[in-house]
Amino acid sequence: MKTFILFATIFFSLQAASITNFRLEHFCIKSQKNQFFIYRSFLLNNTQSYLALNTTTLETKILKSPLANPSPCNYDSRYFQLLHLEINKPYPLQNDGFIQSKNGIIITTDLCPSSKKGFEKRLYKALFQNFPNPVPVTLFITKRWIIKHKKAFHTLLLWEKERKLSITWGNHTAYHHYFPKRPLKENFVLAKNENLVNDVTNLEITLLEHGITPSIFFRFPGLVSNKKSALTIASLGYIIVGSNTWLAKGEKLKQNSIILVHGNKNEAKGVDILLKLIKEKRITQISDIKSAF
């Protein structure tokens, strides 16, 4: 009964929020000894609001007006150092960004657009049935997946509300364009006509409309990018996350794994492998992505 009421509450509160006057920002404030990087502003149901990142913990939250006065950003803080590292790395065509964890195993599940019905329930259930709740998991989500999989999306929100999962809502672009016959360097976000800023912020707005606070983590569709797109993503404030353990591609589990599986049923093989690793107790602990870099 409790579950039903919670589900109904989530269902009827869907897209209750209106987001208007959405803008990119770039300034810092100090609040209760914490430094926050303010990187978006918008009207949330007509109230002036901001997307704010704690530059030490990498947690994001929504702050309401009035804000504390801007103060100079501390570029020695953890977040700005990570951004600095990110833009001073080489720019590979595949798997750019941070690909290994400094603090235990991280699980990331991509929710790219898919024509498959439902989602990998067995994957998320295995997490919260085998590890202390709430289990940290990162969802690199797309708007096109959300639109086609409302019920699955509600179930994930329900598990988050029930504190079975601690979800980090990662950005995987709204549209995740893909052209089966094109080479990688003209595919995904490198395709002609891609408007990357719009593709990224469009997903942020969708999440905010659903009452979700977007995180600071981004994964390129197909893990494909170039210098220009990586710099665009960095300028939007994001920490780019690749993977050293794409299970369906045969990459093996390591102590510093950032595991990549698909939660959208597009790559059952990776989920099969992950479930086997969990069953064999090869994964004993799962860490939060915010502690990984």
Ligand SMILES: [Zn+2]
């Ligand atoms: Zn994808």
